Amino acid sequence: MSAGSLAGILSVIVVGALCCVSPAMNRPTVQFGVRVPAGRTSAPVIGRQRRAYYARTAAIGVCCAVAALLLRGHGSWWLARIILLAEMAADLACFLIARKNIRDVKNGERWFAGLRQAVVTDTSWRADPPRFPVRWLIPAIAVLVATIVIGVLRYPHLPARLAVGPVGGPVGGTPGGAGRWVPKSVVTAFAVVAGQLYVTVLCTGMMILVYRSRPDLAVADSDAPGTSVSRYRRFLAALAKAMLSLVALVNLSLLLTALRKWQVYQLPGSGSALPLLPYAVGLIVLAVVALRAGQGGYRLRGTGPSQAAGAHGPGQAARTDRDDDRFWKAGLIYVNRDDPALVVGARFGVGWTLNLANPVAWLIVAGTTAVPAGLAVIAATAGM
């Protein structure tokens, strides 16, 4: 099996598994993008829709994995990509079905009628802002520098023509692969370094934005001052470290690809998939950290000052999180003109998302797509 088809099959399996288990990471008060009051989290419709979603996405994942395995000998490397796209579309449809069914019951039974809907923040978040774990960026930068140094040392000894192909893909024009030969130049030899720089800058920049944004706190979790924000701090630190580790491992994957291109080593058959290994390890670590922490760190135990008194003061009615479904298009995309925030906690699964009502969000989207497009144009003009 070539490395390219192995990468395709692995992506189908990993994406299928992640989509299937995502609801388990969510806060009980946000089900399939639908805000649920704390008193309704055990409503029968939620249990039914969750079970249906697990069954459907598991079946889709198994079917797609089998299809990818059976078709690996046929067609080109892009066949696995098409299966992957079909799998993601099918999983999205399962999500939207579950969302619609829960929302119908919620609206029909008026779950939020008579409840006091609130948003909460903790002033200690800004008084004592969390520090970005800069040290965890060192491995990623070290790999990047090592790639440049090795590249500069190897460049004079490279032949006039270099093999190129997809990351971890077949090299040197093997049958059924996209690899081919291009003339040697600084652009063709150092394309990998541009990729490393892009990944490092993009992920670090996004994490710094997340550090400056608001903590993803829930009224339902805010039992006492300090507990929910300290939970979020630990969640953010764990996820940032896992993310920066992933960046270092992606850079390592790209370094291994570059070393092969620079003819430092050559492994036949499945051995050519070696560059994929660090990337896969990084993804698994990130997924495990996200699963254990849960959305906004709601699964972590609070270590803040334990106080018997509630957050609402004596004699005040209990509150629930604000019903904010109207700001979440398709339950996944945040668009809220009244909210000045740029980055907010993701609605489904663990992570963050952009507020697309904020013009800066569109600048970021344009920037992150323009850079790879620009790199592709440069690569194309260099004959890659």
Added chain:
Amino acid sequence: VLLTIEPDGPVPIYQQIRDRIVEAIAGGGQPAGSGLPSTRQLAVDLGVNFHTVNKSYDILRQEGLLRISRKSGAVVQRDAGSGPPNPDWVPDWTGRLRTLLAEAAVQGMPAADIVRHCQAAMAGFAFPGEGPS
């Protein structure tokens, strides 16, 4: 300190933010000299318009509770331990208190209950010489 507001509630958001900060100062969580988030930060953290928070901070500044400077941001200017209130402020407050107590009276709450509620609310405040309860 936790600040909880109800964006869809009947009370204007700027009023809610102002009220929650006054309560946080009274409760001892934000003593005199402690910093509050900047208007932009608090607007992001609560998901409300920047001008809304600006309005709240402006009211608190006029009431002498907040000092806002370009350099140090928003700082709590006074709390229960900062000495007696301004004599001009007392009649204004008494007027508002009278309205609030009248609301309880017309709803049929016995005088003893009204006093008990007042005491319960004040039990959460940090008065000078006592620690925050």
